[in-house]
Amino acid sequence: MAFPYKAVAFDLDGTLVDSIADLAAAANAVRLALNLPVLPQDTVESFVGDGAASLVARVLAGSKAAEPDEASVLQKEGMALFNRFYLEKLTIKTKPYTTVVDTLRTFKSGKIGLACVTNKPARFTLPLLEQLGLAEFFDVVIAGDSLPQKKPHALPLTHTAEVLNVKPAEMLMVGDSENDVLSAKAAGCPVAAVSYGYAADANALGADLIIHQMDALLALSS
Numbered sequence: 001m002a003f004p005y006k007a008v009a010f011d012l013d014g015t016l017v018d019s020i021a022d023l024a025a026a027a028n029a030v031r032l033a034l035n036l037p038v039l040p041q042d043t044v045e046s047f048v049g050d051g052a053a054s055l056v057a058r059v060l061a062g063s064k065a066a067e068p069d070e071a072s073v074l075q076k077e078g079m080a081l082f083n084r085f086y087l088e089k090l091t092i093k094t095k096p097y098t099t100v101v102d103t104l105r106t107f108k109s110g111k112i113g114l115a116c117v118t119n120k121p122a123r124f125t126l127p128l129l130e131q132l133g134l135a136e137f138f139d140v141v142i143a144g145d146s147l148p149q150k151k152p153h154a155l156p157l158t159h160t161a162e163v164l165n166v167k168p169a170e171m172l173m174v175g176d177s178e179n180d181v182l183s184a185k186a187a188g189c190p191v192a193a194v195s196y197g198y199a200a201d202a203n204a205l206g207a208d209l210i211i212h213q214m215d216a217l218l219a220l221s222s
């Protein structure tokens with residue numbers, strides 16, 4: 001194919017799949033179990049992007065500023081509840097965004113290396129990809145706890161490029177958040193941002209390119 005890159009690394013939440021309804025349901029199930037009032041879905045959406053431990057800390061505090069304190073009893077209890085509730089209902093409403101499946105299929109048949117690089121922990125990432133029939137497309141899946149560093153660090157992307165045997169400059173990162181853009185820039189990867197994800201303003205992320213649906217990638221040529 002005329003596609004200008006040898007590989008593509010995709011973020012998961014807000015990029016490949018719209019997972020916010022199930023994330024918010026699990027988050028609010030945690031709050032109800034702890035006798036806290038439920039949060040609006042938009043509030044939970046603003047807490048997503050830094051992995052499950054950060055999400056749980058923010059959901060418990062009701063504030064984006066909260067950071068996980070692994071030693072806290074409440075954080076441990078919140079994590080245990082979130083793990084249980086979210087794993088039970090990972091893909092009730094979660095679906096791939098429009099044109100995602102066809103785009104992955106086209107890249108796969110064009111021998112483009114494909115990776116999923118997410119901050120979501122592996123215990124959720126792998127079953128979610130399986131349940132939605134997406135796992136088969138990826139040569140490599142790097143979750144938030146697969147390596148010692150997660151996005152916005154460069155490591156998930158430099159490691160992915162190494163596994164796919166391409167240079168970072170030959171691998172396009174596609175994401176929806178500041179962490180995706182920062183990780184790509186730190187790794188030396190070109191980066192596209194999707195306009196439909198969980199960032200308040202995709203135009204402000206500093207990506208090289210903005211796309212409004214995934215199959216816009218297929219129109220790129222060198």
Ligand SMILES: O=C(O)COP(=O)(O)O
Nearest residue numbers: 012013049050051118119
């Ligand atoms: O689970 C998160 O916090 C974010 O996941 P993502 O990196 O796939 O957007």
Ligand SMILES: [Mg+2]
Nearest residue numbers: 011013014176
């Ligand atoms: Mg994302």
